[in-house]
Amino acid sequence: MAIRVDTADFDISAEIKSLTQGRTDIGAIVTFTGTVRGKAGDSPITSMTLEHYPGMTEAELAKVEAEALARWPLSASLIVHRIGELHPGDNIVLVITASAHRHAAFEAAEFLMDYLKSRAPFWKKEARPDGTSDWVDARESDSAALNRWQNNAGKPSR
Amino acid sequence: MAIRVDTADFDISAEIKSLTQGRTDIGAIVTFTGTVRGKAGDSPITSMTLEHYPGMTEAELAKVEAEALARWPLSASLIVHRIGELHPGDNIVLVITASAHRHAAFEAAEFLMDYLKSRAPFWKKEARPDGTSDWVDARESDSAALNRWQNNAGKPSR
Amino acid sequence: MTNTNATATTTGNTVTLRYFAWVREKIGHAEETIAIPAGVVTVAELIEWLKTRNQVYAAAFDKPDVIRTALDQTHARAETKIGSAREIAFFPPVTGG
Amino acid sequence: MTNTNATATTTGNTVTLRYFAWVREKIGHAEETIAIPAGVVTVAELIEWLKTRNQVYAAAFDKPDVIRTALDQTHARAETKIGSAREIAFFPPVTGG
Numbered sequence: 090m091a092i093r094v095d096t097a098d099f100d101i102s103a104e105i106k107s108l109t110q111g112r113t114d115i116g117a118i119v120t121f122t123g124t125v126r127g128k129a130g131d132s133p134i135t136s137m138t139l140e141h142y143p144g145m146t147e148a149e150l151a152k153v154e155a156e157a158l159a160r161w162p163l164s165a166s167l168i169v170h171r172i173g174e175l176h177p178g179d180n181i182v183l184v185i186t187a188s189a190h191r192h193a194a195f196e197a198a199e200f201l202m203d204y205l206k207s208r209a210p211f212w213k214k215e216a217r218p219d220g221t222s223d224w225v226d227a228r229e230s231d232s233a234a235l236n237r238w239q240n241n242a243g244k245p246s247r
Numbered sequence: 248m249a250i251r252v253d254t255a256d257f258d259i260s261a262e263i264k265s266l267t268q269g270r271t272d273i274g275a276i277v278t279f280t281g282t283v284r285g286k287a288g289d290s291p292i293t294s295m296t297l298e299h300y301p302g303m304t305e306a307e308l309a310k311v312e313a314e315a316l317a318r319w320p321l322s323a324s325l326i327v328h329r330i331g332e333l334h335p336g337d338n339i340v341l342v343i344t345a346s347a348h349r350h351a352a353f354e355a356a357e358f359l360m361d362y363l364k365s366r367a368p369f370w371k372k373e374a375r376p377d378g379t380s381d382w383v384d385a386r387e388s389d390s391a392a393l394n395r396w397q398n399n400a401g402k403p404s405r
Numbered sequence: 406m407t408n409t410n411a412t413a414t415t416t417g418n419t420v421t422l423r424y425f426a427w428v429r430e431k432i433g434h435a436e437e438t439i440a441i442p443a444g445v446v447t448v449a450e451l452i453e454w455l456k457t458r459n460q461v462y463a464a465a466f467d468k469p470d471v472i473r474t475a476l477d478q479t480h481a482r483a484e485t486k487i488g489s490a491r492e493i494a495f496f497p498p499v500t501g502g
Numbered sequence: 503m504t505n506t507n508a509t510a511t512t513t514g515n516t517v518t519l520r521y522f523a524w525v526r527e528k529i530g531h532a533e534e535t536i537a538i539p540a541g542v543v544t545v546a547e548l549i550e551w552l553k554t555r556n557q558v559y560a561a562a563f564d565k566p567d568v569i570r571t572a573l574d575q576t577h578a579r580a581e582t583k584i585g586s587a588r589e590i591a592f593f594p595p596v597t598g599g
Contacts, residue, residue: 100260101259101260101263101278102258102259102260102261103260105259105280109282109336111336112336113283113284113285113286113335113336114284114285114286115282115284116281116282116283116284117279117280117281117282118278118279118280118282119277119278119279119280119356120259120276120277120278120280121275121276121277121349121352121353122263122275122276122277122278123274123275123349123599124267124273124274124275124276125271125274126271126272126273126274126347127271127272128271128272139598140522140523141598142520142522142572142575142591142593144575145572145575145576145591148575148576149577170598170599177271178267178269178270178271181598181599182598182599189284191279191281191357191360192357192392194279195279195353195356195357195360198277198353199349199350199353202349202353202599205598205599206596206598206599207596208577208596209596209598209599210522210572210591210593210596210598211596211597211598211599212522212523212593212594212596212597212598213597213598214523224523224524224594224597225597226595226597227594227595227596227597228597231599234350281502297501298425298426299501300423300425300475300478300494300496302478303475303478303479303494306478306479307480328501328502339501339502340501340502360502363501363502364499364501364502365499366480366499367499367501367502368425368475368494368496368499368501369499369500369501369502370425370426370496370497370499370500370501371500371501372426382426382427382497382500383500384498384500385497385498385499385500386500389502
């Protein structure tokens with residue numbers, strides 16, 4: 090179980106290797122990678138800047154991980170979130186979950202992302218080709234995605 | 248959209264890179280990696296040998312990918328399945344799905360794995376330290392997992 | 406790929422039989438060519454006929470419920486008609502992934 | 503971390519206020535230290551008081567519904583009592599991931 094906030098990029102193969110090396114109890118590894126898209130709606134963006142709340146970020150991500158561990162039999166997990174200025178195609182966030190069985194790994198990874206998107210104190214600002222920029226609005230669908238998990242020990246229905 | 252049956256190992260970072268390079272329409276990438284566990288139940292295993300049905304394997308995996316593409320707006324996908332003799336900790340299977348949005352990527356990856364486990368003609372034989380070996384029995388839970396998707400356009404409930 | 410064509414004349418068709426995993430091990434070889442005998446129309450009827458060949462086949466197909474079949478590399482059922490299929494495969498339930 | 507302690511004496515507490523994202527940009531600075539004024543018990547009451555300071559604060563907190571709050575780095579609600587919190591943060595709904 091580990092969390093990291095970093096300006097640097099991550100390498101998924103290397104992260105998996107460090108989580109699973111020497112272990113033979115793991116049968117399933119799920120990764121989620123969020124990347125910067127080149128458009129916000131129909132408008133191109135030139136960069137995306139990630140701001141966060143140092144201290145609270147780490148505390149929230151640790152809570153999220155503890156919650157996932159209480160719900161699913163995870164062998165290992167990792168959350169990496171980048172901050173600073175990123176560009177279209179760049180990695181933003183990485184979640185890795187490992188378990189003996191695939192459904193636990195899938196569900197825990199999806200839960201971690203839903204939770205992170207609605208609770209972890211990160212904010213995105215998008216810059217446009219004309220030099221203007223705007224803070225990204227929160228999406229109602231993200232808090233709805235989180236609410237799915239409230240009354241459900243396993244995977245929620247849609 | 249690509250499928251590959253291979254004796255060689257795969258590198259997840261390299262596979263993602265080749266799927267997504269130069270693209271800025273992708274916002275979410277999910278990978279699933281299945282690995283050889285060191286025990287079958289309580290009994291240690293020394294190796295696992297994967298046999299398949301050349302020709303039918305590729306045909307079935309192509310059908311599975313086409314079905315996923317019809318259900319979810321995927322930007323890219325990859326299925327790699329290894330064959331031959333593997334050992335505890337080794338990679339067996341890799342599924343990658345990429346989409347503009349995370350729920351589509353998660354659901355499609357889980358669907359591909361459920362489908363692959365019940366339809367693709369692969370068989371595992373486990374060898375034990377005493378030199379004996381046995382073919383792995385199919386698990387009822389795998390065909391149940393596949394059936395969840397039959398009457399549901401999106402993600403099934405449990 | 407016309408294995409659903411009920412009007413095809415199947416008797417006498419030459420087909421390749423392929424065996425995988427423990428079915429292959431029990432039969433003792435991976436493939437063979439046979440002529441579909443008179444009266445054999447469905448997969449289930451072919452299995453019944455194979456069991457009459459000798460004790461090895463009888464033992465391999467002892468529990469047809471745990472054997473799956475593909476006609477021309479497409480999953481088939483016991484009641485599927487063989488039709489003009491050229492390749493018929495027998496194997497245990499799959500266990501990949 | 504005793505922000506639910508309703509019996510704590512809050513008035514006069516010295517707290518650090520922290521601002522993030524567009525709240526920070528509207529306020530014009532990232533943090534400041536204030537003494538909780540008399541009569542201010544909840545987060546909502548603190549926001550109402552901040553709006554009375556000047557036009558900059560009034561504009562920044564114009565729509566308190568779109569501002570989230572954390573007390574000592576833990577998510578709080580408008581009705582949460584400030585208690586003995588040492589750090590109070592204001593920010594928009596989060597948009598990471």
